Amino acid sequence: MKLAQIFETLVGDDLAVRITAYDGSTAGPEDAEYGLNLKTSRGTTYLVTAPGDLGLARAYVSGDLELIGAHPGDPYSALQALAADLKFSKPSPLEMAQVARAIGLEHFKLIPPPPQESLPRWRRFAEGLRHSRERDAEAIHYHYDVSNRFYELVLGESMTYTCAVYPNADATLEEAQENKYRLIFDKLNLQPGDRLLDIGCGWGGMVRYAARQGVHALGVTLSSEQAKWAQQAIEEQGLSKFAEVRFSDYRDVTETGFDAISSIGLTEHIGVANYPKYFGFMRDKVRTGGLILNHSITRPDNRSRSKAGPFIDRYVFPDGELTGSGTIISKMQDVSRLEVLHEENFRHHYAMTLRDWNANLVANWDEAVAEVGEGTARLWGLYMAGCRIGFERDIVQLHHVLATKMQLDGTTNLPLRPWWQP
Template sequence: MKFVGSAGGVAGAVGELLSTALGQQVPIRIRCWDGSETGPPDAPVLHLENRRALRRLLWAPNELGVARAHVAGELDLDGPFVQGLERLGELAHSSGFGVNLDWVTRRKLAAGAVKLGLVGFPPKPPPEEIRLGGRMHSRKRDAAAISHHYDVGNDFYALVLGPSMTYSCAVWAKPETTLEEAQTAKVDLVARKLGLREGMRVLDVGCGWGAFVIHAAKEYGAHAVGITLSQAQADFARKRVAEEGLSDLVEIRVQDYREVSDGPFDAISSIGMAEHVGASMLPVYAKALFDLLRPEGRLLNHAISRHPTAPVRDQKTSFIDRYVFPDGELEPVSAMAAAIEEVGFEVRDVEALREHYGRTLRAWVANLEANWDEAIRLSSPGRARVWRLYMAASALSFESGAIGVNQILAVKPTARGGSGLPPVRSAWLS
């Protein structure tokens, strides 16, 4: 591996420090605050704006330390962000990145840290970081978690999501499909799986900015109730419903799923909401939806999943938990299906849409980068960097198979086992 750059300088010292920790030369190019550079000329460029970035890594040598430095504007990747992360991941995988922290290595690292002026108190985390208090998944704490993520500002979300304001995996039928077309295809797929017809009553749990309930009412004549814990989402959705002339068919509420008491509904959709529920609350979640459905009513649960062998995120060091989805939990699709079945539902269909989410996220990253200055104006530089890192890393996770997304269609059977579904899948998707 050919190295080009400074004969010394800060970059040289940083390169030596990282090479000591990794037991090999660092396969990235490092550019430091004093103008020095080192590393392969064709590798992704890691730009260190000041020594605080390294001090953060010294105090938190994990993804949280990297995220804090990036959100604070102290560490960045030059060039297209998703491609840079992807290349960095490939290099990390191919090189092994086996860290050897024996006592000799520790002494070398300590000497290097002193040389770089890294010894000192840990820098304060960026203001975008959050740590929630109170009982996990209590209604009050869940509301605070949702507010942190969704009340960033509707104008900010519009830049990222586009006119559909749909914040979940789209369905891309063709290479030339646009984001708007793909999101319309997704909500229509949900409507068809639920068998919506004129006059039916449908509940959308976690309705976001109202895309599905509006589609259900406008295209199928359904009476739709959408619930969300975000006041900002509810305000936007109500305005959108009124503009579409659908106020007689659509009701938007700021309400927890555990508080809905005006069933039965003919169908229930939950699109990208179950990730917020938490493993311990899945039985409560599933039972609440079961009780709200009439016999032969259908549930469509659309949720991100983790591979069964993947470790559960450590909330103490997780970028996602501290900056993006506090208290969010991903479960294997088998666990989600089991929770749904155990309360009495019959699972009739499972569809994986993993590749579709990778493309959706890349489209959102492209929207954010194309409107970068405006995104910063509407939120903060740190918030924009949080979203770019989160969406880019998530796109790569979906594409690699580390996480997936699945639609589970379930039915509340009658006492005699009736489902109301045609026996052939193609018949209820037509």
């Protein structure tokens, strides 16, 4: 049995893509637009010892598996074609015995994964308990402290690593990111002289936007590289009077009485079990009558397991957890005196955002590879293109939830209807 035929055994023999392997074997239609090329023996070991998306990711990131017909900075189209085929079925004992005889037992021995891979969950206890301060800091460091220059190449001028909001289908990424900050600012009903706390502020995009409108904005991030970049941008843009970004755990913020709090892309790192404390922190830090905006990736239901799959957990967001928007809303409501006012889904906008990030990576591919290495650049191309498919197919969503800390008697000074432009 040849390697390409072994692949057919694992994923089915009705392939719409072409499979080629280093032993000269082939499978699938010869005229297929996209395909997989297994280049090395090491790639076989990765695929055999971790069947499914983790093994495929290891082989791809290490360069042992090639996507034919796609740029590594944006393999979206190839992944779309492959997604219909790569449905790993559980081989029968007889089939596994045939596979083992064909490729040799040496391929079933574990080998070190690519250096980009994080430790499995069970080995992270040296960094602390799940979602402890120490372990959260390490998880953020793993993902966000890659290279500020690399992020500039991928994210563009806004240095914003969260879903944009496109005012129209033809808007540029920069226009959409500026529109996202405008929308959040307006939803929070911020006025000149107000005080904003932005939790998990990244490179300070929301902080700087609010400061330009005359709002005193404090941002906190667990990434030292983000904080350094953000503070430099604040100083260069003459915003120091209104803006500050701290390298800090949000739980260490001592100030209170903020007029509004924004959390843009942090909830995914918090852990569902910690939502009551997380939203309770916001409640305690915002003034009575103030507003809270939570922007986060969610699942399309509230029943699915919250923990990420092996590829996302080991290569993208260690310890990340997602749940449905209903769970987020209920946890906000369960925290005393938080009243949910509005929520909306930006799923399609995130697919468009990822499309534009992939396009930036392709346009800056050579510099990106020089900055972080080909393996890491390939990983980012794969992960962003795969996530784009996830948003398009409603495997994941992106929700805004707007809430207020009510007056003790339940009254509010807010307008009767939404006061912001969509």
